[in-house]
Amino acid sequence: MVMVTRLRNGERWATLTLTGGGLALVLGLATAVSSCAPAESPAAGQALDTAELEAYRTTVEGVFMTDRGGTTSGYAACVMCHTWQTSVRFSLETPDSDAGWSAEQSRRNFDVVSQLINTADPEASRLLRKPLGAGAGGLTHTGGTYWTSPEEPEYVALLEWIESLPDDRFIPAAEPEVDxxxxxxxxxxxxxxxxxxxxxxxxxxxxxxxxxxxxxxxxxxxxxxxxxxxxxxxxxxxxxxxxxxxxxxxxxxxxxxxxxxxxxxxxxxxxxxxxxxxxxxxxxxxxxxxxxxx
Structure with a gap:
């Protein structure tokens, strides 16, 4: 069992506990752990219907909650880093319970995740490329490599989920050149x-x-x-x-x-x-x- 506690002004604010059975959450002095709300994505406001929300929660958030056996690079569950430990674009809400996020939290998480996918070119999605090994076309990922090839079951499941969405629904804006x-x-x-x-x-x-x-x-x-x-x-x-x-x-x-x-x-x-x-x-x-x- 590994416990990760965040402090604010010297006081316990929230504790995440990773056990062999999954992720347990013990809230301290507040119910939210992220110190700043994620930026609104271009997809924010595009409401998910019930079936889409359930598919996202089962397929995608199930991967985020998967216990990988540790807390170091390549072994930590996504949720161990991409909640309170990060303020970059992939910043999820703190799970409502050890079972995962509430439906409303999942809707807000989806607005974050939608910034990391490309429905016009699914395999170019950062959601897929960051945890993928460099030898298979992946990007550098502080959290390490979770998939050594695009044939691994988790990668395939996420790719198929992105492909199930309309082609023109989530297309990242062109990035400017940094001189x-x-x-x-x-x-x-x-x-x-x-x-x-x-x-x-x-x-x-x-x-x-x-x-x-x-x-x-x-x-x-x-x-x-x-x-x-x-x-x-x-x-x-x-x-x-x-x-x-x-x-x-x-x-x-x-x-x-x-x-x-x-x-x-x-x-x-x-x-x-x-x-x-x-x-x-x-x-x-x-x-x-x-x-x-x-």
Missing amino acids: FEFFSACVQRVFADPREGQLRCSNCHSGGLAGFAPAPAGGDAWSEEEAQLAYRSLSRLITPGDPEQSRFLLKPLHPDGGGAYTHNGPRRWQSRDDPEWQMLAGWVRGERTGASCS
Whole structure:
């Protein structure tokens, strides 16, 4: 049995307990665990009929609640991370009970999940590609690999569910291009310029999946190759067009200012009004391009 407790102002707020029989929920001082409501999706307001809701709850939320035998990458149930531990686009409500979500919660969860599917091209859906192994065409996933091939039963069940929806119902908007030139001229400067009393980003983010800030090998400036590698690493942590859903901007942001609950490093920004945060947000939205940082 593993218990995960969230604290607010030093007091127990909610506890999730993962047991061999499933997920049990013990509520502390509040009934909701997410500190911020998920952004409304383009699909919000498209009401599900009874049959659609039941198919979603059985097929999709059943996968989210599956006990995978642990709490580490590749073994944790989806619900262990994608409720109170995350504030990015895949942020579900805290289950109403150990049996799962209420019908009303499921409707709200569906509005979140609908942002992760593409009914015009089901196999391109992030809901399918994030937990899929890289060798099978998957995307980088902090939670690890759940499926090594698209032939695994869970993958097939979710794919068939997406294919059962009308082709034109949930089609993601085109993402803006996030400019590499602005990254190399302006964004990388942030990594080498710590705030007073704080570490440089490169002290921690010099390698691995989040190695977007390695120190320059040849002095004070990054080579083109180093900048390209850093840009590709950072691309895993941003959602083009949506800075409020980008981990790169949420992790170093103080929770009181809308940031992520967890970050092993310092909180570089206290609020989204910080000029540096605003500059980086403009870059993620595709608005900042070129070599001018002013």
